[in-house]
Amino acid sequence: MPVALVALPILLGLLTLFIRGEAKRRLRRFFLVVGAVFHFGGVISLHLRSTENLLQGFIQIDALGLLFLTIISLLFFLVAIYSLGYFQHEREKYTEEGVSHLYVPCMLFFLAAMTLATLASQVGVLWIAIEGTTIASAPLIYYHRHHQALEAAWKYLLMCSVGIAIALLGIFFVIASGKGSVTDLSFSTFIANAASLDHRWLRIGFILILVGFGTKMGLAPLHNWLPDAHSEAPSQVSALLSGALLNCAFLGILRFYQVLMAAGLSDFAQKLLVCFGLISLFVAAVFITGQRDYKRMLAYSSVEHMGIMALGVGWGVQFGTLLHVINHSLTKGLLFLTAGQILIAYRTKNAFEVRGLLKTVPESGWLFLIGGLAIAGSPPFSPFISEFLILRGGLNQGYWLSSFFYLLFLGIIFVSMSRIVLRMVQGERQQLSFRHESSSRLIFFPPILLALLVLVFGLYLPAPMISFLQAAAHLIGGGL
Amino acid sequence: MEWLLIGIIFSTFFILGSGRITSCIRAAAMQGALLSLLPMVVRGSLVDPHSLGLFVGTFLIKAILIPFMLFRSMREASIREEIEPTVSLHLSLLAGGLVVVIAFSGVFSRLPGANTPLIVPAALSMVLLGFLLLVSRKKAVTQVIGFLVLENGVFLFGMTLVKEFPITVEMGVLLDLLVGVFVMGIMIYHINRTFDHIDTTLLTSLKDS
Numbered sequence: 001m002p003v004a005l006v007a008l009p010i011l012l013g014l015l016t017l018f019i020r021g022e023a024k025r026r027l028r029r030f031f032l033v034v035g036a037v038f039h040f041g042g043v044i045s046l047h048l049r050s051t052e053n054l055l056q057g058f059i060q061i062d063a064l065g066l067l068f069l070t071i072i073s074l075l076f077f078l079v080a081i082y083s084l085g086y087f088q089h090e091r092e093k094y095t096e097e098g099v100s101h102l103y104v105p106c107m108l109f110f111l112a113a114m115t116l117a118t119l120a121s122q123v124g125v126l127w128i129a130i131e132g133t134t135i136a137s138a139p140l141i142y143y144h145r146h147h148q149a150l151e152a153a154w155k156y157l158l159m160c161s162v163g164i165a166i167a168l169l170g171i172f173f174v175i176a177s178g179k180g181s182v183t184d185l186s187f188s189t190f191i192a193n194a195a196s197l198d199h200r201w202l203r204i205g206f207i208l209i210l211v212g213f214g215t216k217m218g219l220a221p222l223h224n225w226l227p228d229a230h231s232e233a234p235s236q237v238s239a240l241l242s243g244a245l246l247n248c249a250f251l252g253i254l255r256f257y258q259v260l261m262a263a264g265l266s267d268f269a270q271k272l273l274v275c276f277g278l279i280s281l282f283v284a285a286v287f288i289t290g291q292r293d294y295k296r297m298l299a300y301s302s303v304e305h306m307g308i309m310a311l312g313v314g315w316g317v318q319f320g321t322l323l324h325v326i327n328h329s330l331t332k333g334l335l336f337l338t339a340g341q342i343l344i345a346y347r348t349k350n351a352f353e354v355r356g357l358l359k360t361v362p363e364s365g366w367l368f369l370i371g372g373l374a375i376a377g378s379p380p381f382s383p384f385i386s387e388f389l390i391l392r393g394g395l396n397q398g399y400w401l402s403s404f405f406y407l408l409f410l411g412i413i414f415v416s417m418s419r420i421v422l423r424m425v426q427g428e429r430q431q432l433s434f435r436h437e438s439s440s441r442l443i444f445f446p447p448i449l450l451a452l453l454v455l456v457f458g459l460y461l462p463a464p465m466i467s468f469l470q471a472a473a474h475l476i477g478g479g480l
Numbered sequence: 481m482e483w484l485l486i487g488i489i490f491s492t493f494f495i496l497g498s499g500r501i502t503s504c505i506r507a508a509a510m511q512g513a514l515l516s517l518l519p520m521v522v523r524g525s526l527v528d529p530h531s532l533g534l535f536v537g538t539f540l541i542k543a544i545l546i547p548f549m550l551f552r553s554m555r556e557a558s559i560r561e562e563i564e565p566t567v568s569l570h571l572s573l574l575a576g577g578l579v580v581v582i583a584f585s586g587v588f589s590r591l592p593g594a595n596t597p598l599i600v601p602a603a604l605s606m607v608l609l610g611f612l613l614l615v616s617r618k619k620a621v622t623q624v625i626g627f628l629v630l631e632n633g634v635f636l637f638g639m640t641l642v643k644e645f646p647i648t649v650e651m652g653v654l655l656d657l658l659v660g661v662f663v664m665g666i667m668i669y670h671i672n673r674t675f676d677h678i679d680t681t682l683l684t685s686l687k688d689s
Binding site for chain 1: 607
């Protein structure tokens with residue numbers, strides 16, 4: 001069953017690769033939704049079946065991987081539905097030629113690679129999967145085929161490929177630290193044999209892995225590709241990049257963190273993570289302040305939240321961090337999907353040219369307001385809860401100085417982001433120069449669902465979800 | 481074994497100092513071929529299926545398919561032959577020499593696990609030379625070659641330090657590289673069509689004001 005979650009999208013992707021031409025675009029989109037529905041169903045059945053760990057061949061299922069997989073699957077499902085509506089608008093603007101028929105196959109390959117990344121039990125397979133996500137998503141960023149999109153895709157492909165090559169080097173160092181004692185190279189064997197690992201090699205290996213996967217995760221100062229790729233990709237692809245892809249790289253780091261923790265080097269790893277986290281928060285605060293492009297603002301907000309996650313693990317607040325992973329993905333998915341609606345209505349990415357959103361396109365206006373307030377960290381939305389949990393954990397552990405900077409940067413980001421978002425939603429109704437009455441319901445349903453989830457999780461966390469998160473947090477060394 | 485390593489580093493210097501893109505691609509192909517011989521030499525056996533499979537896979541992908549794809553994207557994009565480095569070729573050769581001296585200075589050769597003392601510094605200098613190529617070249621094709629040199633350096637580490645990789649995983653890694661270069665080749669074609677050149681220094685319209 002878990003193998004099917006990887007194999008099915010690949011098969012459907014290969015199938016749609018041969019369905020070419022303008023006339024058959026509906027058929028391709030149909031296969032995209034079929035793939036998404038089956039994947040989501042499969043993931044839910046994994047939840048229902050059992051909670052024990054499963055290990056077969058290169059595939060393992062544990063609470064940590066399953067958590068990330070569920071986020072990916074839910075987001076992909078919503079994005080597939082959104083795509084159906086989004087492309088009804090696109091049709092007026094773009095004719096399908098060149099690489100555009102690759103949209104559906106690449107989306108499906110992207111889904112397969114991300115799934116494999118969450119299920120990989122072996123260091124090499126994890127690396128292959130994460131490199132696979134880069135290759136599958138680069139053509140998606142180039143979807144609109146103008147030169148900025150090309151620039152963003154080239155930068156993304158080259159930077160992430162180099163970064164991931166560095167991560168491979170790190171993986172070799174980690175393997176070499178076993179001095180031949182770890183024969184099957186699975187994470188569970190590494191953790192079991194952790195006492196016999198050579199610390200010097202393990203340290204170098206983790207630094208290289210953190211730099212390599214950190215590039216992909218968007219940790220500053222390795223984040224340069226991220227704002228370009230997120231702002232130039234179609235909005236639903238940006239939602240996936242931010243809500244699912246960055247998480248995969250984070251999971252890659254967490255897997256090796258597990259190994260280091262078992263080897264008794266968690267202090268060393270945590271110090272590094274806190275450093276990267278604070279630098280990311282600083283960079284995000286600087287670039288969100290005075291940002292003109294609302295999609296770039298959202299991209300820098302991803303840098304911020306990746307920083308918060310790195311910081312959370314660094315402080316040892318594992319439960320709060322994993323909760324934050326969920327909250328960030330839901331909220332950022334909501335925001336990027338809504339940004340896509342705004343882009344359709346206003347045809348500009350400049351935040352200064354978008355005024356009166358609440359009166360012009362009320363649905364998008366409310367969604368953007370909710371999402372903007374939630375991601376900036378205001379109650380009662382769910383990101384506030386997890387950011388607060390992380391802060392409380394940090395203070396309890398006595399990290400006074402870094403907690404001070406955490407609060408300072410979050411405060412700056414809160415003010416700057418609310419200013420941009422509020423300016424966009426307020427104001428008089430604007431006359432849009434073209435019709436947008438044809439807005440399909442399909443592009444409103446997914447963000448509305450996400451907004452509801454963000455609100456509900458902010459007020460109430462279901463007990464099964466808490467125990468599941470605790471099980472996952474336990475794997476990376478956290479109590480509550 | 482030592483001769484292979486010296487040949488690999490020599491081919492990198494050839495890329496670093498060469499003024500024509502076609503000779504760079506040929507040198508990269510040569511490097512791939514030398515690299516594919518290495519696992520057999522390291523393992524000391526020519527017949528065991530694992531080494532043989534690795535040799536065939538590496539040779540096919542690094543010495544034949546990837547150079548072929550680079551040549552093809554050059555032809556299709558009708559790219560001019562000369563290299564336009566951001567720093568002069570003499571200077572980059574000098575910097576390359578410095579990098580190799582640092583890598584061989586003995587700090588890293590003491591790390592355990594290597595079969596010969598040369599292997600770790602050789603791999604390290606390859607990675608650093610790859611970085612040097614990446615930052616000192618303007619054209620998209622030559623940046624891809626820089627990436628390949630870096631990746632070859634990582635491979636050098638892997639092939640010699642790590643013997644536990646299953647053959648399926650190794651093939652997966654190679655396949656990822658192949659598809660990655662394939663996508664890069666397609667993008668080079670599009671960059672050329674959109675901008676009428678493949679000079680990446682002009683890919684700078686995206687930035688924060």
